[in-house]
Amino acid sequence: MTSKELTRIALSTALIAVGSFITIPLGPVPFTLQTLFVILAGLYLKPAHAALSTFLYMIIGLIGVPIFAGFSGGPQSLASPTFGFIISFIPMAYIISKMAHGSMDNKKIISGIIVGVIVSYLIGLIYLKYGLTKLNGVEVPMKEVLSLGFIPFIIPDAAKILVAIIVYKRTYKYVDNSNNKIESTSYESNTIGNK
Numbered sequence: 001m002t003s004k005e006l007t008r009i010a011l012s013t014a015l016i017a018v019g020s021f022i023t024i025p026l027g028p029v030p031f032t033l034q035t036l037f038v039i040l041a042g043l044y045l046k047p048a049h050a051a052l053s054t055f056l057y058m059i060i061g062l063i064g065v066p067i068f069a070g071f072s073g074g075p076q077s078l079a080s081p082t083f084g085f086i087i088s089f090i091p092m093a094y095i096i097s098k099m100a101h102g103s104m105d106n107k108k109i110i111s112g113i114i115v116g117v118i119v120s121y122l123i124g125l126i127y128l129k130y131g132l133t134k135l136n137g138v139e140v141p142m143k144e145v146l147s148l149g150f151i152p153f154i155i156p157d158a159a160k161i162l163v164a165i166i167v168y169k170r171t172y173k174y175v176d177n178s179n180n181k182i183e184s185t186s187y188e189s190n191t192i193g194n195k
């Protein structure tokens with residue numbers, strides 16, 4: 001692993017942390033910009049590096065650095081019903097990178113992001129259901145779990161996905177990709193947001 005790659009991993013981890021500081025409470029699951037930066041990590045970094053950047057974010061938070069939503073951190077975060085979403089960032093970033101890293105093809109990018117986001121929701125919602133059930137001492141219906149951790153985020157997440165794609169496609173050519181092969185075919189026709 002080169003120093004340039006290490007720098008990109010560290011920067012990605014830092015941006016995910018910054019994204020957690022921008023928080024809007026929406027019930028038990030807050031709205032943050034973490035997902036945006038996890039998506040970008042998947043697009044810019046190699047699969048293993050994207051997963052590592054999100055893993056480091058989780059570990060740094062668990063050892064006590066307050067980089068989770070609401071400036072929280074520490075091992076007690078594992079007991080939070082929403083911690084599953086943080087865990088899900090690891091496979092989410094890996095999947096997006098595996099399917100779309102280095103590509104300028106809209107279909108690959110969009111499908112990679114969608115699959116990654118779906119996996120994130122599956123893990124996060126299962127953890128949320130388990131956490132809320134344990135916290136309340138009664139079985140929480142899946143309908144309620146969806147109303148708390150999925151439905152309010154459909155539009156915001158769609159917006160973050162769009163922003164991530166635009167940012168990536170407008171900036172990839174300025175990033176030194178000497179170690180990565182970039183698929184640049186049909187750039188002008190495939191670029192989202194270009195006039």
